[in-house]
Amino acid sequence: MQTPVPDYLHEVLDTLREDTSGETAQYIPELANADPAPFALSVTTATGSTYCAGDTDTPFSIQSISKPFAYAAAIIDRGLDRVLESIGVEPSGEAFNELSLEDGTNRPKNPMINAGAIAAHSLLVGQDATGEARVQRVLDMFSSLAGRELQIDEDVYRSELITADHNFSMAHMLRNYGILADDAHEVVSGYTKQCSILVTVNDLSMMAATLANGGVQPVTHEKIIDENTARQVMSVMAVAGMYDGAGDWLTRVGIPAKSGVSGGLVGVLPDQVGIAAFSPRLDSHGNSQRSRRAFERLSTDMDMHLFAPSHGRLDVVGVNLEGNREIFYLQGNVRFTAAAELLDLLSESDFDGAVHLDISRVHSFTNVARRMVLEALRRLRNEGRRIFLHDPLQSLANPDLGDGTFPETP
Numbered sequence: 327m328q329t330p331v332p333d334y335l336h337e338v339l340d341t342l343r344e345d346t347s348g349e350t351a352q353y354i355p356e357l358a359n360a361d362p363a364p365f366a367l368s369v370t371t372a373t374g375s376t377y378c379a380g381d382t383d384t385p386f387s388i389q390s391i392s393k394p395f396a397y398a399a400a401i402i403d404r405g406l407d408r409v410l411e412s413i414g415v416e417p418s419g420e421a422f423n424e425l426s427l428e429d430g431t432n433r434p435k436n437p438m439i440n441a442g443a444i445a446a447h448s449l450l451v452g453q454d455a456t457g458e459a460r461v462q463r464v465l466d467m468f469s470s471l472a473g474r475e476l477q478i479d480e481d482v483y484r485s486e487l488i489t490a491d492h493n494f495s496m497a498h499m500l501r502n503y504g505i506l507a508d509d510a511h512e513v514v515s516g517y518t519k520q521c522s523i524l525v526t527v528n529d530l531s532m533m534a535a536t537l538a539n540g541g542v543q544p545v546t547h548e549k550i551i552d553e554n555t556a557r558q559v560m561s562v563m564a565v566a567g568m569y570d571g572a573g574d575w576l577t578r579v580g581i582p583a584k585s586g587v588s589g590g591l592v593g594v595l596p597d598q599v600g601i602a603a604f605s606p607r608l609d610s611h612g613n614s615q616r617s618r619r620a621f622e623r624l625s626t627d628m629d630m631h632l633f634a635p636s637h638g639r640l641d642v643v644g645v646n647l648e649g650n651r652e653i654f655y656l657q658g659n660v661r662f663t664a665a666a667e668l669l670d671l672l673s674e675s676d677f678d679g680a681v682h683l684d685i686s687r688v689h690s691f692t693n694v695a696r697r698m699v700l701e702a703l704r705r706l707r708n709e710g711r712r713i714f715l716h717d718p719l720q721s722l723a724n725p726d727l728g729d730g731t732f733p734e735t736p
């Protein structure tokens with residue numbers, strides 16, 4: 327049997343291919359002259375399987391899709407507090423190249439607009455880093471995220487730099503307001519190189535799947551971004567990734583996303599998938615026309631909306647009586663709700679034999695779920711009951727009951 331997922335993706339491309347509206351980005355000569363025909367779609371699961379269709383081998387410059395990933399690098403390098411001093415997290419409601427500064431602080435409103443992304447680039451590595459070190463930092467990080475060695479398209483870089491007056495002027499304004507400490511030309515040059523890194527849709531869906539997977543690259547298993555930073559980046563994508571259309575996008579499509587002027591579009595659904603599309607003709611907001619429509623189709627057809635209820639618990643709780651033991655089963659990824667349900671069952675039980683908790687099918691506990699379960703076991707033991715824990719996968723590693731004692735192994 328061949329998996330039908332790529333067939334579905336082909337079908338999406340086929341129905342949208344006839345849409346030739348919009349035009350390639352006109353303000354960067356190299357992009358203006360790009361072949362407008364390619365169209366590709368790629369979905370990578372948080373477990374590392376990629377399904378793709380169309381012109382998946384066609385490389386294109388990453389452009390603004392670099393912004394969320396460079397923002398992640400800046401947070402890793404300098405800490406979130408330092409980054410928040412220079413760049414806000416509010417939607418700008420304006421186009422990507424507006425100088426949207428916050429009243430009072432003069433911070434760019436968010437890292438997805440150019441002003442914020444230029445500031446983020448300047449924060450990479452460390453205070454006195456060279457321009458080269460910053461470019462190398464994003465190139466190395468994007469390569470780890472994609473799982474292969476990426477390169478800069480020097481032609482796109484030179485072409486954009488010639489027409490980058492708008493970005494230069496924004497960088498000078500940022501310097502004027504004390505947001506940018508470094509040489510404006512050097513920072514814009516580095517930022518433009520960052521935007522000129524060549525990727526394919528498969529690279530992008532892998533990069534997004536890494537965010538979806540909490541910062542762990544799902545194929546190489548390398549931990550590239552810590553969980554809090556991944557959460558920060560996905561939140562900002564939801565708030566500001568689609569610029570002036572952010573609210574419409576989040577309500578209708580519900581996939582935190584980021585677009586680029588070369589025609590790429592990347593989206594992420596936490597714990598589920600990274601998605602990427604590519605087609606160079608842009609709509610009036612500067613987003614790829616066909617890529618946007620492909621995302622709209624996926625969201626509808628595949629129930630891929632951030633706020634779509636999943637109608638089904640991943641973490642079923644069951645109870646069984648066996649001799650003098652009452653056995654409780656948990657499975658999946660246990661979060662607050664499943665833990666609360668287990669605790670209710672434990673507290674409602676009027677059985678007074680041993681408690682046996684079987685978590686052999688649990689993949690993970692959130693911190694709160696772990697604390698809740700251990701506290702419940704501690705209370706039961708204090709009531710004089712024997713506690714057994716069946717945890718062959720060690721999902722509740724080091725289950726100290728708060729006083730240096732542990733449950734018994736069955």
Ligand SMILES: NC(=O)CC[C@H](N)C(=O)O
Pocket residue numbers: 389390391422423440486493518521585586587588612
């Ligand atoms: N939206 C975009 O992709 C813009 C990126 C482009 N390099 C710029 O700075 O103008």
